Amino acid sequence: MRSQTVANQLRQEISRGRYQPGEKLNEVQLAEHLDVSRNTLREGFAELASQGLVTRIHHRGVFIAKPTVADVADFYTARAFIEPNALRTADVDVPRLSTIVATAEQALEEGDLVKVADANQRFHRVIVAGVGSSMVEDMMDRILALMRLAFLQVLEAEPEFHAPFVAKNREVMDALERMDFNEAADILEDSLISTPTAVQKYLSH
Structure with missing residues (x-):
């Protein structure tokens, strides 16, 4: 190896x-x-x-690694640029995203928060995969790995932190199913811009 x-x-x-x-x-x-x-x-x-x-x-x-408040700001700046643009311009696998959202919703109903977090990560990875660039996918994999480390710190204080993202991903999904890619991108961009403050609040404790 x-x-x-x-x-x-x-x-x-x-x-x-x-x-x-x-x-x-x-x-x-x-x-x-x-x-x-x-x-x-x-x-x-x-x-x-x-x-x-x-x-x-x-x-x-x-x-x-133990990501810091500054790291989180950097991660989300990158994500807010990459992911909405992927929705606007890439060949997104809508059926696969729909399956992931349904899985997350079922997991949330069952109280399986680990499965919710895993589904949320897959949702964002599939969006970026639509770009069709191994370099962009590699960068996203690195960002998501670092984000998981940040979220593990957050989840110690707020185990249900990922739960609201299920509804937000459903909003994105609904727009995609209407073929309104710009609206889907706008919803996702707003979420990615607003989320860092919540994450940083827990990391600063």
């Missing part, structure tokens, strides 16, 4: 919420888990560090 593959797999696991912000990574256990040499793992760590997903502290080890 190449170091880039190691980095991608770890990024996916971070994005799924497997690791907590600030958690120390056990190099021996991870090398066994991924079935790679420790040298390859360290190269993977270096790639993740360049993406801001981990931090290496001399003589202490490698730790999962």
